[in-house]
Amino acid sequence: MFAVETLNLSKRYGKTDALRGLNFTVNEGEIMVILGPNGSGKTTLLMILCTILKPSSGTAKVVGIDVVEEGTKVREVMGIAFQEARGFWRHKPSSILKFHASMFDIDPAKRQDLIERTMKDLELWESRDKMFMHLSGGQAKRLETAKVLIQQPKLAIFDEPTSQVDLRGKRKIWDKIRELRDQGSTVIVATNEVREAEYLADRVTILHQGQRVVCDTIPKLKDAIAGGDIVEVDFEDPVSGKLVKDLNGLGGDVSLSSEGNQLRAKVSRAEDWVPKMTSASYVAGAKIASIRITEPSLDDVFLHFTGKALAGQP
């Protein structure tokens, strides 16, 4: 059984098609990152999964339970940290978390401890006596994340958990999200930040204009781009034409260019190509000084599959 499964899921707001026939699955116990630019339908999808919005057509199931038919049961097994931290203007962080914990039947004996620990982990402890409306944007987002961490739901959903959060905070949140997965939760993270996806994802679903473009592990997505890895090799002597010819003869999907002592190769899998290249160079008597392999980023992957750059990227 999938932790989440949508079939032909569509959502219309008036004239806007936010989701268009989306088929999407998440396996139990993995971190699935939904990567997509602004307006691609990430939040809409998550709002349908947590039963706040209803699909216009198609179905969605969470741990096998239909989100429309049995909404209350779905809400019992999941927790969501919203993209915009939500309300409770005149309450303090600790009482907001207490309320949340009590709604999800967290053992009262452990509640206080858990809340204190989570607040300290997310560096919220110093702001414990401020009212919600006086928290900074980043602090409010941390609090939003803390709700779900305390809850430890079967399915944990985070909608852009680190937008507005500083770099240190991002790391903390990411580590806590991974910890949540290691303790058995299935996790969905929506983001438009490549770095967040790279750090967290067991698998990535790329969403574009309400449709799934592709879904796979990050290494496989990168491999799927022809000429995926870039290998830069420095030789001790200038690169000879013969060497280039030899290396071209190794086969595979390779394009080479050389300048002075340096050779640049775009290959689909550096792991396969580099060993062949080193032994061919050795045979040709060309001494290697250094090798650098750079991977394409998820930006390149996104660009490759959609023909467009991710929001905010050049």
Next chain:
Amino acid sequence: MNRVLTLAAYNVRILLSERTWFILAWALFGLQIAVYGSLMSKLVSTTVPNYLFFYGVGLMVITVFDSGADVGRHFVEHAHEGELPYFLSLPVSRGGFLAAQAIYGVANTMIKVLPPLIGVLWFVGDLTIQGAVFALISMFLLGLGITGIMVSMSFIAFKSVDIYSAFLAGLSALIVRFSTVFYPLIFMPSFYSPISVFSPLTYGADLTRWVLGFDPNFLLNPILAAAVVTGVAVGTLSLSARIVDKVIEGVKAA
């Protein structure tokens, strides 16, 4: 069930933190009764004996109406401050969510109405536990009905809060003026007494007066009044349960 209560308790706690409002509401009530009520009572003493009592109950019914409207506003505020999606993501059924709102509304109403009720009954020299309890039940049912109407109307607020406010102001004026809160039905001119039939306050006010022992000649048939008040409560609450489900679609996904 437990969760519904937790949710309701959360709302009520916020309510209790707004003590000043209650004190103000009670003071205003006292002022209205003391000045307007007693003066009018003298003026009309030949046609309606004990008008002060009649008026006192009418004023309580208006208080019930206002606090029902408060719940509607509270609900709309939730939606606009972004709390609504959070509440809707909690493991409570939609019916349970509404029940929590209704409990909040009832608590709000009771706090506002109980001291005036005891005050009026004591002042008129008619204070019995029985009377007070039945009057509370009658106003409680009316309050549920008003809450139901207000929450049902809240879908308008998702098109525009301005239209909602304007609509509510208009609606309250109509519902209050064309009801029997201030004047007995039998004195209403025939050209607008038919309209008063459409105001739930007519039934709530007359029922409350009846249980408090006011002269039945000035009132509606109590069985009819009780039936309508109960019917409105049940009907509008189930209507609002349906509407809550639909309304949410209007909330911006963000």
